[in-house]
Amino acid sequence: MRVDKVKLINFLSHDETTVTFKGDINVIIGHNGAGKSSIIDAINFALFKATRGKIDDMVKRGKASALVELELKMGNSLVKIQRSIPSRKELLFINDKLIARSAKEVNKKVEELGLDSRVVLTTMIVRQGEIENIFENLSDILKKVMMIDNLEKLTESNGRIRSIIMEYDAKIKASQDSEKRLKELREERDSKDKEILNLEQLIRKLDDELSALKQEESRLATEVNQLQEKAKIFHGLKTGLDRVERELSKLDQERKDLANIPQEIERLEKRQRKLKEIVEKKPDIIDLENAEKSLKDLNNRLKKLVQERDKIHADLKKKKELERFHIEYEKYKKNYDELKHIHEDFISTSRSLSDKRKSLNEIETKLRALPVTRKIDEIQKEIEEISQKINDLNTNMGAINSELDQIGKSMNALISAKEDKCPVCGGPLDELHKKQLLEQYNSREKELKERLKGLKEIQDSLQERMRRLNLELKNAQNNQSKAENYKEQISNLSREISELQEKVNRLQSLEEKYREASDKLKELDSSEREYLSLLGVNEEELDRREEEIATINHEIEEVSAKIQQLSSRLGGLTREDIGKAEKELRDLEWALSELIRKKGRVEQISERIESLLKQRDELRKEIEDLSFDQLELDRKRKDRDALRVQIETLQRDIGEKRGKLHEIIERRKQLESEITELTEKVKQVQDLSRAKERLEKLRRILSEGGLQSYLISTLKGRIENNLNDIMSMFNMSFARVILTFQESRSLSGKIDIQALDQNGQSLPIGMLSGGEKIAIALGLRLAIARSLMGSLGFMILDEPTIHLDSQRRAELLSVIQESMRVVPQIIVVTHDEEVLRIAEYVIRVEKVGGKSEVIEGVNQ
Ligand SMILES: Nc1ncnc2c1ncn2[C@@H]1O[C@H](COP(=O)(O)OP(=O)(O)OP(=O)(O)O)[C@@H](O)[C@H]1O
Numbered sequence: 001m002r003v004d005k006v007k008l009i010n011f012l013s014h015d016e017t018t019v020t021f022k023g024d025i026n027v028i029i030g031h032n033g034a035g036k037s038s039i040i041d042a043i044n045f046a047l048f049k050a051t052r053g054k055i056d057d058m059v060k061r062g063k064a065s066a067l068v069e070l071e072l073k074m075g076n077s078l079v080k081i082q083r084s085i086p087s088r089k090e091l092l093f094i095n096d097k098l099i100a101r102s103a104k105e106v107n108k109k110v111e112e113l114g115l116d117s118r119v120v121l122t123t124m125i126v127r128q129g130e131i132e133n134i135f136e137n138l139s140d141i142l143k144k145v146m147m148i149d150n151l152e153k154l155t156e157s158n159g160r161i162r163s164i165i166m167e168y169d170a171k172i173k174a175s176q177d178s179e180k181r182l183k184e185l186r187e188e189r190d191s192k193d194k195e196i197l198n199l200e201q202l203i204r205k206l207d208d209e210l211s212a213l214k215q216e217e218s219r220l221a222t223e224v225n226q227l228q229e230k231a232k233i234f235h236g237l238k239t240g241l242d243r244v245e246r247e248l249s250k251l252d253q254e255r256k257d258l259a260n261i262p263q264e265i266e267r268l269e270k271r272q273r274k275l276k277e278i279v280e281k282k283p284d285i286i287d288l289e290n291a292e293k294s295l296k297d298l299n300n301r302l303k304k305l306v307q308e309r310d311k312i313h314a315d316l317k318k319k320k321e322l323e324r325f326h327i328e329y330e331k332y333k334k335n336y337d338e339l340k341h342i343h344e345d346f347i348s349t350s351r352s353l354s355d356k357r358k359s360l361n362e363i364e365t366k367l368r369a370l371p372v373t374r375k376i377d378e379i380q381k382e383i384e385e386i387s388q389k390i391n392d393l394n395t396n397m398g399a400i401n402s403e404l405d406q407i408g409k410s411m412n413a414l415i416s417a418k419e420d421k422c423p424v425c426g427g428p429l430d431e432l433h434k435k436q437l438l439e440q441y442n443s444r445e446k447e448l449k450e451r452l453k454g455l456k457e458i459q460d461s462l463q464e465r466m467r468r469l470n471l472e473l474k475n476a477q478n479n480q481s482k483a484e485n486y487k488e489q490i491s492n493l494s495r496e497i498s499e500l501q502e503k504v505n506r507l508q509s510l511e512e513k514y515r516e517a518s519d520k521l522k523e524l525d526s527s528e529r530e531y532l533s534l535l536g537v538n539e540e541e542l543d544r545r546e547e548e549i550a551t552i553n554h555e556i557e558e559v560s561a562k563i564q565q566l567s568s569r570l571g572g573l574t575r576e577d578i579g580k581a582e583k584e585l586r587d588l589e590w591a592l593s594e595l596i597r598k599k600g601r602v603e604q605i606s607e608r609i610e611s612l613l614k615q616r617d618e619l620r621k622e623i624e625d626l627s628f629d630q631l632e633l634d635r636k637r638k639d640r641d642a643l644r645v646q647i648e649t650l651q652r653d654i655g656e657k658r659g660k661l662h663e664i665i666e667r668r669k670q671l672e673s674e675i676t677e678l679t680e681k682v683k684q685v686q687d688l689s690r691a692k693e694r695l696e697k698l699r700r701i702l703s704e705g706g707l708q709s710y711l712i713s714t715l716k717g718r719i720e721n722n723l724n725d726i727m728s729m730f731n732m733s734f735a736r737v738i739l740t741f742q743e744s745r746s747l748s749g750k751i752d753i754q755a756l757d758q759n760g761q762s763l764p765i766g767m768l769s770g771g772e773k774i775a776i777a778l779g780l781r782l783a784i785a786r787s788l789m790g791s792l793g794f795m796i797l798d799e800p801t802i803h804l805d806s807q808r809r810a811e812l813l814s815v816i817q818e819s820m821r822v823v824p825q826i827i828v829v830t831h832d833e834e835v836l837r838i839a840e841y842v843i844r845v846e847k848v849g850g851k852s853e854v855i856e857g858v859n860q
Pocket residue numbers: 011012013014030031032033034035036037038039057058059060061831
């Protein structure tokens with residue numbers, strides 16, 4: 001058998017990895033934590049559902065489920081196992097044919113294929129760093145693989161066999177009680193049978209009694225029913241009679257109450273006549289009231305007319321008094337109207353006169369305000385004088401200037417004279433003469449210039465004076481023209497004023513007349529108004545009023561006469577009296593109609609009484625004919641009820657008895673089944689006792705260690721043989737390996753391992769080399785496996801070289817190579833590159849980004 005392929009999905013550090021195993025020695029290599037052991041874990045899981053931790057921890061972190069698929073080659077068959085976490089899928093195929101489809105079925109099938117989990121997991125699959133553990137744990141491993149520990153547990157004082165024996169004991173003891181109980185139950189059953197017989201007899205007797213009573217009761221019940229029918233009729237008649245008698249007495253009373261109705265009607269009719277007489281006088285009252293009202297109206301009108309007449313009288317008198325003022329008013333009014341335009345003229349003339357005066361005043365003020373200046377001709381004269389002076393001065397200065405020119409020319413001539421002749425005097429010209437002449441000229445020139453300067457100053461002052469005078473003249477001329485203008489205005493205004501004044505004087509007397517008229521009109525205004533208001537009042541108005549007054553007085557007389565007449569007719573009757581009478585009459589008529597209605601009722605009552613009396617007699621006769629006896633009915637009823645009570649009691653008694661009978665029958669049934677059961681139990685006791693005896697024997701054998709010692713000795717031989725077979729293939733220096741069991745019956749002691757050399761000399765295992773020890777360890781594992789399972793298929797070693805020095809590592813590798821002779825397929829897991837030396841096929845595992853990845857290839 002070989003492991004062909006394993007596929008991991010979301011299993012430990014793998015997302016999705018498929019590993020195929022090729023060749024004899026497969027090496028899975030990679031760094032720590034790369035995901036190598038995870039592959040072995042997947043194989044273990046697929047084969048046996050075995051895991052290193054909790055099953056759920058095998059699912060890759062962050063994933064919901066995991067799946068492992070393992071392919072094994074067995075001869076020509078291909079076995080495929082699928083298992084998932086959570087366990088939804090547990091399948092086993094052989095050559096693609098589905099053989100097992102549940103965890104239980106798959107486990108069973110794996111075992112049938114020769115793979116016992118206990119054996120494989122302790123021998124063929126060697127976990128990281130555990131190769132040599134086999135020496136320490138050999139007895140435990142053997143116990144485990146042979147399940148001897150289970151055998152031991154069976155024989156322990158609280159072991160399984162003992163507990164079964166005790167169970168049997170208890171059952172046997174309980175069954176012994178059953179026999180006694182069975183006897184009791186049988187006795188009880190017999191007594192119940194007797195009870196049932198008695199009860200059945202009694203019930204039959206009671207049933208007979210009951211039917212006799214029921215017959216009697218039904219006879220009585222019929223009689224009572226007949227009497228009750230009669231009673232019903234009797235009561236019907238009786239109620240009818242009562243009703244008739246009640247109505248009769250009621251009607252009788254009513255008839256008595258209505259006896260004095262006719263007298264009452266007569267009395268009311270009399271009163272009615274009297275009231276009608278009063279009510280008939282109602283129109284007179286209305287006439288009287290109307291007459292009184294019109295009298296009142298007439299008096300009011302008369303009063304008003306008298307007032308009006310008196311007023312007209314007074315007004316006429318006043319009008320006459322005012323006539324005089326009115327005439328006067330008319331006169332002044334005429335004057336006033338005529339003078340009105342003159343007054344207006346006067347007013348406007350006076351106003352313009354005062355305006356003119358005001359203007360005159362203003363101009364005169366202005367004239368007076370003009371500045372005072374010299375007279376124009378006076379100024380002009382001075383100007384002429386000054387200008388004469390300036391002229392004289394200019395002449396003077398002209399003479400001087402021409403003399404200066406002359407001097408200048410003479411001097412020039414003198415200076416430039418070349419001849420010896422004096423240009424001035426015509427005499428001889430010597431230097432002295434020249435000099436004298438020049439001096440004369442110079443002093444004259446100087447003198448002349450001095451004079452010229454003095455004259456110039458005078459000229460300036462004169463010119464200044466001249467300028468001022470011109471200015472003065474201009475002002476004077478200006479003033480003069482203004483003054484002339486003002487004066488002209490003044491004269492004009494004065495003329496106008498005098499004209500206006502003259503006109504005012506002329507109008508003055510008329511104006512006064514106007515004023516007088518105006519004042520008079522004001523004075524007369526109120527009397528005039530009054531007069532005008534009375535203008536419409538006249539004598540005819542007065543006459544008309546007097547006439548009306550006479551007419552009304554006449555009417556008043558007539559109405560008064562009528563009132564007197566009506567009053568005497570009514571004789572002191574008031575409207576209130578009539579109202580009262582009317583109301584009383586209405587009430588009375590109503591009462592009267594009520595009484596008349598009642599009178600009719602009396603007749604009805606008499607008729608009804610007669611018919612009721614007849615009914616009463618008939619009913620009395622019917623009751624007599626019925627001859628119903630209430631006492632008889634009561635008596636019979638009592639008898640019947642007593643009978644019913646008797647029947648009920650009897651029925652209850654029978655019911656109780658029947659219930660009891662039922663209970664006893666039930667109990668009897670129960671007893672019967674208990675008896676059958678117990679009979680069966682008692683029979684089992686014999687079987688149990690036999691079984692117990694056999695078990696005790698087995699326990700004895702097991703605890704004496706017979707079976708174990710047999711198994712152990714057989715196994716020891718097989719393992720030893722197999723081991724030496726294997727060791728012979730390992731090419732070692734020693735000839736044989738011997739296992740010595742210190743406690744050969746129970747495997748509880750140590751197992752000694754000795755190697756024998758060619759000369760038969762023995763060496764304890766501790767004295768052997770590392771490689772030799774590993775070889776024996778591996779050999780032992782393989783030997784045990786083979787002893788229990790026959791041929792071997794594969795061996796898996798996880799990190800076998802860990803903690804080994806290079807010497808031992810080399811030895812181990814050669815042992816592994818040699819093991820190929822025993823197991824056809826070896827899978828080594830390692831991070832040690834040196835191991836590659838023995839590999840045929842290399843499976844490289846790396847962790848990339850939290851996920852394990854695999855690269856496979858044949859070793860180069
Ligand atoms: N459920 C899980 N999901 C994801 N990763 C896990 C899970 N359980 C364990 N691991 C990680 O998977 C990685 C691989 O573990 P594995 O035992 O296969 O390593 P290895 O290659 O055998 O390393 P070593 O050489 O140290 O034995 C480790 O880093 C471990 O922490």
